[in-house]
Amino acid sequence: MSDIKVTEQNNKIILEGVHDFDPVHTFECGQCFRWNREQDGSYTGVAFSKVINLKKDGDIVIVDNCCLADFQSIWHDYFDFGRNYGIIKEALSQSDPVMEKAVRFGHGIRILNQDEWETIISFILSQNRSIPIIKQSIEAICRKYGSFIGTYRNREYYAFPTPEALAQRTAEELADCKAGYRAKYVVETAKAVLQAKDIGTYRQLDSGEIENRLLGFSGVGPKVANCIMLFSMKKTERFPVDVWIKRIMAFLYPDNCRNENSISKYAAEKYGQYGGFAQQYLFYYARENSIGR
């Protein structure tokens, strides 16, 4: 288990001894869409119908608007605090010099364990768009179809809508939420998820089986399926191949990484069980440094 010291005071949680965690790295590496930076450098976000604010201050992390019970039942797992990233980073750093740099650059990345349903819809909405637009679209949908949670720092927060709430909509109604042609996929997938009923148990299945099921949802292709498995089902070997990954892999390994399939194959051989972590370090490094553009 982790050696984090947790204390509670005044609706705040103080964490001491947290290693390998920086909110900037974790929230800006493309895995989540509902965390926003505040003026003071802290981050406020919504997940599991709760709003919290995180601020890293030297060696301690302050979690505001959070009680001890919620931290233990929700956030400890959400932030993957039970996992030792030191071992992963050391292993990846030895794979090659560029990965070593990428790991050092994004040393505070943790892979979040997000809600499956929210992750499915969020990544369906992500296709063919940049992150700021994706965030706008998701916020619009939450504001319109999600339940009101409360106000924090003078801003109103809404939960991610339930499958029932979205399944009742038509694609035309979702058009107001800047979903574009993806609106149809969202409604169809919401209905399919209601039929399936058990997406919360998918993570117990074999990765290949999960992938087959996810690819059956409208608007879910190989890249989105890998993101869902990695960011909400703990399938940490999954290596989503997006345009940034294509760019940096082609730049780093021009001989072995010509197309999507060769990249996936090469990553599987090179990073194995740590593929998902490797993808996040590379993505953040490539994007923040505009590598391959």
Next chain:
DNA sequence: TTCCAGGAACGAG
């Protein structure tokens, strides 16, 4: 103005 963005569906060959 024009072009493209952190992909997937679809039809043609």
Next chain:
DNA sequence: CTCGTTCCTGGA
């Protein structure tokens, strides 16, 4: 099955 085209729409 593999490949090329098309799909909203905001922002550079």
